Amino acid sequence: MSLDLSHPPVLGALPPQPTVDDFSDRTFGRITALMYETVGLSMNETKKSLVASRLAPRIQRLGLRGYDDYLALLLDEHEAAEFQMAVDLLTTNETYFFREPHHFELLEKELIARHSRAPLALWSAASSFGDEAYSTAMLLTELQKSGQIGPDWSILATDISHRVLLSAKEGVYPVDRLRHVSPERLKRHCLRGDGPAEGQVMVKEEVRSRVRFGQLNLCRPITGIGPFDIVFLRNVLIYFDAETKRAVIDRVAATIKPGGILFMGTAEGRAHAESGLEPLVPGAFRKPVKR
Incomplete structure (x- = not known):
């Protein structure tokens, strides 16, 4: 019909x-x-x-x-x-930059502790309007410039919604969405709008160019991407029942390199024991290295 x-x-x-x-x-x-x-x-x-x-x-x-x-x-x-x-x-796409800041603090400590300039691959698996992916790109840009990581890093950001992905690619946000971004970081990575665009900010091209966006359904087999050092799977599992949640975690965990980290929303519970992921802090889990 x-x-x-x-x-x-x-x-x-x-x-x-x-x-x-x-x-x-x-x-x-x-x-x-x-x-x-x-x-x-x-x-x-x-x-x-x-x-x-x-x-x-x-x-x-x-x-x-x-x-x-x-x-x-x-x-x-x-x-x-x-x-x-x-x-x-x-679905609710409300988000903001550097949400759950302790995850970004852990990420920074983890990358610095590696003392490596090897390539890094990160995945924002439910990226919504891109706040999470660009927050991560800001952090990695700073770590690269300070010599803590090498220049070969990439971020893949996926979402099921084509509409929010189109918006994310533009990198334009109400300034309130960056309320947890320090003034120094905001000035470093964003441009403030004026005139008709007053109250909005645009993420600078230097940061936007490091994020690649694509449409992906987490409830279908995941192929053609990965492996990743870091995966964010936050604030999406709340929409799934227990069986679907377990299946999604298993699919996503399969894309993570041994020793890599999975971040989940702290309000979304724990990764199930059968996934093999080891808890680090609330909402963060490491994929063990096989011996």
Whole structure:
């Protein structure tokens, strides 16, 4: 079934916004099953009101009659962009630079302690709008200039959302997103906007050029990337059920070099014992070196 959206409704012709009372259990179940099967997003019946409220404005904007019409749109293989929009609406991409600073402190100590100028490969596995990847690039730029690491380092940043990746590549942020960046570091790595761009900052090209962005679904087999010395897998596991979470950790851990480190959100629990990862500090785990 294909819905003709070539002529979006004018503002005055928008239908009423649907409510949770218009959202049947059957349609809710089909939407959540689709999200789980496709991207691993787990939402039980307690999330029905949340899903309804997140999707309602979009349904109204498209001029659809309700949730059943929107489900039909999501099931249409020619409407991949709309499916991606739904994923964005149902997940929270709020982030900021140098989130969970103790992880970056550990990373800095780890790299300095290696006393090596060997190549480094890092992966931001759920990069969202790029805050995490650029934070890491700022740190590594500074370590390189001080001679603590060599010049051959790279950062891969991936996310399931094409929309947030496009934004991340631009490297432009509200200044509040950099509230944990020191004034010295901010001046070193960013340009402040003025005029219409006042209140925004742009990450300098020197930093942006060291980050490569790509789309990746963590709930599918991971091929063609790695191995990595450091992987960030933070603030994404909260969207998965226990089984999916274990599978994602195992997939990601397989890309880490022996002796490498996996960072997870400190509120997301521990890596399961069978993964073989050894805890270092809350949210940080080392992949053991086989003997």
